[in-house]
Amino acid sequence: MKNGYFGRFGGRFVPELLMPPLLELEQAMETILPSPEFQAELDDLLRNYAGRATPLTFCPNLSQKLRFELWLKREDLLHTGAHKVNNTLGQALLAKKMGKTSLIAETGAGQHGVATAAAAARLGLDCTIYMGAEDVERQSANVRRMRLLGARVVAVESGSRTLKDAINAALRTWISSQATTHYCFGTAAGPAPFPRLVREFQSVIGREARAQMLERTGALPDYVVAAVGGGSNAIGMFHAFVPDESVTIIGVEAGGTGEPGCLNSAAINLGRPGVLHGEYTMLLQDDDGQILPSGSISAGLDYPGVGPEHVYLHDIGRVDYTIACDHEALNAFQALCREEGILPALESSHAVGYVLSHADRFRPGSRVLANLSGRGDKDMDIIEHALGL
Ligand SMILES: Cc1ncc(COP(=O)(O)O)c(C=O)c1O
Numbered sequence: 001m002k003n004g005y006f007g008r009f010g011g012r013f014v015p016e017l018l019m020p021p022l023l024e025l026e027q028a029m030e031t032i033l034p035s036p037e038f039q040a041e042l043d044d045l046l047r048n049y050a051g052r053a054t055p056l057t058f059c060p061n062l063s064q065k066l067r068f069e070l071w072l073k074r075e076d077l078l079h080t081g082a083h084k085v086n087n088t089l090g091q092a093l094l095a096k097k098m099g100k101t102s103l104i105a106e107t108g109a110g111q112h113g114v115a116t117a118a119a120a121a122r123l124g125l126d127c128t129i130y131m132g133a134e135d136v137e138r139q140s141a142n143v144r145r146m147r148l149l150g151a152r153v154v155a156v157e158s159g160s161r162t163l164k165d166a167i168n169a170a171l172r173t174w175i176s177s178q179a180t181t182h183y184c185f186g187t188a189a190g191p192a193p194f195p196r197l198v199r200e201f202q203s204v205i206g207r208e209a210r211a212q213m214l215e216r217t218g219a220l221p222d223y224v225v226a227a228v229g230g231g232s233n234a235i236g237m238f239h240a241f242v243p244d245e246s247v248t249i250i251g252v253e254a255g256g257t258g259e260p261g262c263l264n265s266a267a268i269n270l271g272r273p274g275v276l277h278g279e280y281t282m283l284l285q286d287d288d289g290q291i292l293p294s295g296s297i298s299a300g301l302d303y304p305g306v307g308p309e310h311v312y313l314h315d316i317g318r319v320d321y322t323i324a325c326d327h328e329a330l331n332a333f334q335a336l337c338r339e340e341g342i343l344p345a346l347e348s349s350h351a352v353g354y355v356l357s358h359a360d361r362f363r364p365g366s367r368v369l370a371n372l373s374g375r376g377d378k379d380m381d382i383i384e385h386a387l388g389l
Helices: 016-031 036-050 060-066 084-097 111-123 133-138 140-148 163-177 194-202 204-217 232-241 308-315 326-340 346-357 376-386
Strands: 056-058 069-074 102-107 126-132 152-156 181-183 223-227 248-254 272-276 279-283 319-324 367-372
Touching: 016 084, 016 163, 016 181, 016 194, 036 084, 056 204, 060 069, 060 326, 060 346, 069 204, 069 346, 084 102, 084 111, 084 181, 084 194, 084 232, 102 111, 102 163, 111 126, 111 140, 126 133, 126 163, 133 140, 133 152, 140 152, 140 376, 152 163, 163 181, 194 204, 194 232, 194 308, 204 232, 204 367, 223 232, 223 346, 232 248, 232 308, 232 367, 248 308, 248 346, 279 308, 308 319, 319 326, 319 346, 326 346, 326 376, 346 367, 346 376
Parallel strands: 069 367, 102 126, 102 181, 126 152, 223 248, 223 367, 248 319
Antiparallel strands: 056 069, 272 279
16 A cells, blocks of 8 residues: 555545545544554443444254354444444544544445444534435434534435445535544545554454454364455554465355346446546446446445455456445345344345355355344335335
């Protein structure tokens, strides 16, 4: 990683007016973030407020059927119900130390919005969340949570009324409010330094999981799997395992319904390079470079781009990026509910869905570690509707 680039990807393609807050943030990453005081305060918040370390759960019933061991890193058990809070506590604390009084953030599934609202309340910061109007409708329970936690929720009506448009609205607002406001970006994408900053706060997932696997089994996992939206839970899980050559790493993008030509969110598999939201990355786009609408049953994966470090890891062949479709996620959702008593988020269900549908890819007797990035309560209406319940 050099100058905000991962290989050819990343960078900082923003209007001049956004350069000052990005450079200020980069400076804070060099000075405030590594200090022992900051690290101790963050560690305390993660442990005693958010509930780290999260458990590593062995799935005995599914493992018996699959003939390999399935292990889950339980980020669903964190406060606010997903991995997002690792990042929002980190960024909110950093913003406070930088002297900011307000947070703004975008949200898709609402998990990042809820986690930002909670971190803002805890640290005494004002909070405004931008959310595509379509997501406001399909994730209404999280909108209510954000409001109860004291955040203002702005429904963004422009474009496809989803995450992409919420990010545009938040970036525009940051231009005029940068003196007092930090943009708490929700995934390992966007202009530098966000991909590195978010990875920094999420890499606790893989560090913990690696140590827990070694402690519980005496060995590293053979496979590590995570769902990729913008890429924060996946890079958080993968980072510690990248140097471990024996570990096969698999990122799972959302393929939508799987019908030919359907809307999807598989930017690495089906996109082409281009610039969106301040970074050079793989994007779903048409022949004229116009961003195509993305689509997935899971709102949190519904994004036409992806973080630059994933594109780099794909380019160098270190991580295999694959696709799971809506029905595979629903199948995994039901399997985890009924076989293991776990109600996973639809995003995380894509990671497990890939494992269940491609079970013959995994060596008998091997250990497969999947990141369960969040819990599924927010998705109940969508799932019941999809399953005709
Ligand atoms: C539970 C959960 N997992 C995964 C994601 C996808 O985001 P990312 O790729 O940044 O982890 C989201 C996004 O909202 C989410 O809520």
